[in-house]
Amino acid sequence: MKAGYQKEGLLIVLSGPSGVGKGTVCNALRKQMPTLTYSVSATTRLPRKGEQEGVNYFFKSVDEFKRMIDQDQLIEWAQYVGNYYGTPRHFVEETLASGRDIILEIDVQGALQVKKRFPQGIFIFLVPPTLDELRNRIVGRGTETENSLNHRMGAANNELKQVQHYDYVVINDEVERACEKIQAIITAEHCRKNRLVMST
Numbered sequence: 366m367k368a369g370y371q372k373e374g375l376l377i378v379l380s381g382p383s384g385v386g387k388g389t390v391c392n393a394l395r396k397q398m399p400t401l402t403y404s405v406s407a408t409t410r411l412p413r414k415g416e417q418e419g420v421n422y423f424f425k426s427v428d429e430f431k432r433m434i435d436q437d438q439l440i441e442w443a444q445y446v447g448n449y450y451g452t453p454r455h456f457v458e459e460t461l462a463s464g465r466d467i468i469l470e471i472d473v474q475g476a477l478q479v480k481k482r483f484p485q486g487i488f489i490f491l492v493p494p495t496l497d498e499l500r501n502r503i504v505g506r507g508t509e510t511e512n513s514l515n516h517r518m519g520a521a522n523n524e525l526k527q528v529q530h531y532d533y534v535v536i537n538d539e540v541e542r543a544c545e546k547i548q549a550i551i552t553a554e555h556c557r558k559n560r561l562v563m564s565t
């Protein structure tokens with residue numbers, strides 16, 4: 366008997382409250398798993414220091430973003446703390462069709478939309494060890510005003526209640542350890558019998 370993988374890649378969604386370290390974990394994962402493709406989101410938020418167009422985000426005006434919505438160019442989109450964020454459709458579909466795995470780093474509202482369209486996706490929730498630790502990390506990043514920090518903490522409280530929609534929960538106590546767990550999840554998902562094509 367021969368077993369081969371299905372041609373389509375895995376769609377992996379990584380969510381979790383702002384500040385939990387999704388970006389850091391994703392960057393570490395990309396280094397360790399060079400075959401994993403990263404979906405670059407569109408946003409109307411202003412770039413932070415050091416962020417690059419097309420690398421961290423595609424930075425859009427509100428009009429441009431609304432046009433993308435109207436033209437069905439986004440798999441999902443959400444408003445988060447006053448800005449729009451969304452996942453460009455074409456790149457995700459092209460990557461999956463070519464058999465490569467893709468990871469989307471998006472908020473909970475977006476993840477729920479993706480789940481409706483891609484129920485075969487793998488939904489991973491990254492959580493902080495504690496909410497105090499989350500606040501410390503956002504403050505430590507030095508990118509948010511007091512007002513934005515409070516909004517983000519409010520959003521985090523709500524997001525943490527949505528854990529039941531996810532397949533896996535990973536505590537981000539240490540980046541290395543969180544990455545190892547996510548790699549193990551991806552490896553295991555590749556071995557799922559319904560993702561394998563068997564022939565005799």
Ligand code: 5GP
Nearest residue numbers: 383406442443445450451452470471472475
């Ligand atoms: P930040 O402003 O800190 O970069 O992102 C704020 C929140 O938006 C984070 O939780 C981040 O994961 C989420 N986010 C980033 N890109 C997308 C996207 O394409 N769609 C959705 N729904 N959320 C996103």
